[in-house]
Amino acid sequence: MKVVYEAPKINTGVPTTYCGGCGHGIINRLIAEVIDEMELKEKAVLLWPIGCSCVNVNTMDIDQLCCLHGRGPASGTGMKRANPDNLVIVYQGDGDMVSEGMAEIMHAAIRGEKFTVIFVNNAIYGMTGAQMAPTTLLGQNASTAPGGRQVINSGYPVKMAELLAELPGTVYSERVTVNTPANIIKAKKAIKKAFELQMKGEGMTFVEVLSMCPTGWSMSPVKACEWVDTNMTEIFPLGVVKDETEGLKQQEEAAK
Amino acid sequence: MNQVKIDFERCKECGYCIHYCPKKVLVKGDKINKKGYFAAEVADPEGCIACGTCARVCPDVCISVYKDVE
Numbered sequence: 001m002k003v004v005y006e007a008p009k010i011n012t013g014v015p016t017t018y019c020g021g022c023g024h025g026i027i028n029r030l031i032a033e034v035i036d037e038m039e040l041k042e043k044a045v046l047l048w049p050i051g052c053s054c055v056n057v058n059t060m061d062i063d064q065l066c067c068l069h070g071r072g073p074a075s076g077t078g079m080k081r082a083n084p085d086n087l088v089i090v091y092q093g094d095g096d097m098v099s100e101g102m103a104e105i106m107h108a109a110i111r112g113e114k115f116t117v118i119f120v121n122n123a124i125y126g127m128t129g130a131q132m133a134p135t136t137l138l139g140q141n142a143s144t145a146p147g148g149r150q151v152i153n154s155g156y157p158v159k160m161a162e163l164l165a166e167l168p169g170t171v172y173s174e175r176v177t178v179n180t181p182a183n184i185i186k187a188k189k190a191i192k193k194a195f196e197l198q199m200k201g202e203g204m205t206f207v208e209v210l211s212m213c214p215t216g217w218s219m220s221p222v223k224a225c226e227w228v229d230t231n232m233t234e235i236f237p238l239g240v241v242k243d244e245t246e247g248l249k250q251q252e253e254a255a256k
Numbered sequence: 257m258n259q260v261k262i263d264f265e266r267c268k269e270c271g272y273c274i275h276y277c278p279k280k281v282l283v284k285g286d287k288i289n290k291k292g293y294f295a296a297e298v299a300d301p302e303g304c305i306a307c308g309t310c311a312r313v314c315p316d317v318c319i320s321v322y323k324d325v326e
Contacts, residue, residue: 001259004321005311016316020268020293025315181276181309214270221270 008032010041014059017052021221023211024053026178027120030188031089032060034195044087045079047072049096052127053120070101073108076115087195088115095125098134098158105164109204112169116194116205119160122213123232130216134158137235141218157235161208165242171203173242177210177233179225197245210236258306260298263318267295273310273319279303282310 007013010032018025035044044062048054050069057064067075072090080088097105097119105117124142125131132142132149135157139148149157165173172194176187187209194205210232212224219227260282262273267289273296274282281304285297298304306323 001322002325004306004308004323006320007317011317015266018268018315020315021270021272022315025317026313029315029317181312184312221272222275225272225275 008036010035010061012059012061016056016059018056019215021212021214021224022052022126023122023178023209023213024120026184027118027187027209027211028053028056028059030178030184030191031091031118034188034192035062035087037192038087038195038199040087040195040199043085044089045083047076047079047088047090049092050100051093051096053091053093070096070099071104072096072101073104073113073115073117076117077108077111077113080113080115084114084201087198089195090115090117092117092119093126094119094121094123094133094135095128098160105160106167109164109167109169109206112167112203114198114201114203116191116198116207118191118194119206119208120211121160121208121236122211122216123157124213124216126213126216130213130218135160135236137231140231142216159236161206161236161241164204164206169204170206170242171244172197172205172240173208174206174240175208175210175236175238177228177238179210179212179228183238202245208236210238257301258304258324259301259322260304260306260310261320261322262296262298264295264297265289265291266316266318267293268316269293269295270315271296272313272315276309276313278307278309279305 046064048066076090130143132145161175174190214221214224281300283299311319
């Protein structure tokens with residue numbers, strides 16, 4: 001029998017605590033698969049945010065740290081500067097990064113810290129009960145925005161991939177999603193590319209992943225996948241926002 | 257014959273594997289696991305082409321897929 005798919009080797013077999021159909025589970029698995037493929041188990045450090053994902057530290061057999069709310073990039077800075085050979089992965093949700101930790105992520109990008117940030121954007125606060133997040137779409141229902149988010153009260157959704165791409169310290173910024181099998185393969189490629197660039201020491205690499213939150217959005221998991229396509233990708237367009245590595249390669253070749 | 261193994265206790269009934277299976281060999285089961293979910297099960301093992309799509313979309317890493325090689 002040929003193995004087509006088995007659980008990643010660094011997974012411990014402990015079940016995750018996510019709701020059924022949560023995109024976090026897929027993203028965690030992709031990270032584990034990429035670490036497996038790159039054989040970086042001994043060098044990988046995964047920094048969890050505060051949110052649904054932070055209680056899943058025992059699902060993976062690698063070094064991990066549960067950071068203060070929004071302070072993942074600050075902890076990552078220390079980790080990466082102390083051990084530049086390590087693969088430092090800062091995993092953040094939208095409430096953690098865009099609300100509480102906006103200053104941390106901006107300044108880490110301004111300094112051009114050489115770690116990878118995986119930003120899980122599900123347009124809502126999942127853990128605390130579907131409150132409005134800075135990334136909530138206009139008109140989207142949330143428990144603190146009954147009737148939908150209004151510009152007059154709460155402004156516009158934040159586009160992190162574009163915002164960080166403006167900064168020279170970011171070398172790679174891409175937005176992907178995990179709502180279909182094809183998109184999951186693309187998301188895995190983006191995560192792998194970000195990890196490879198980090199190991200080369202280019203600069204900050206940023207992958208924004210649009211994720212499903214069926215519980216927070218009050219819909220079935222399969223409907224939530226469709227909702228990502230119909231509503232989220234209009235505001236948060238998929239694709240590479242910034243990739244400086246091609247330019248760097250051309251410059252190197254020209255110099256030769 | 258190609259094999260799909262689903263971890264009965266870990267499945268959370270999201271239905272992604274059932275929805276995205278190109279050959280529709282998976283269905284929602286009628287037994288409840290310890291967490292209270294109707295776990296997915298393989299209804300048509302002969303129809304499986306071992307493409308691995310179900311495992312690729314599973315958020316709970318409870319599916320493994322094996323292809324029969326002669």
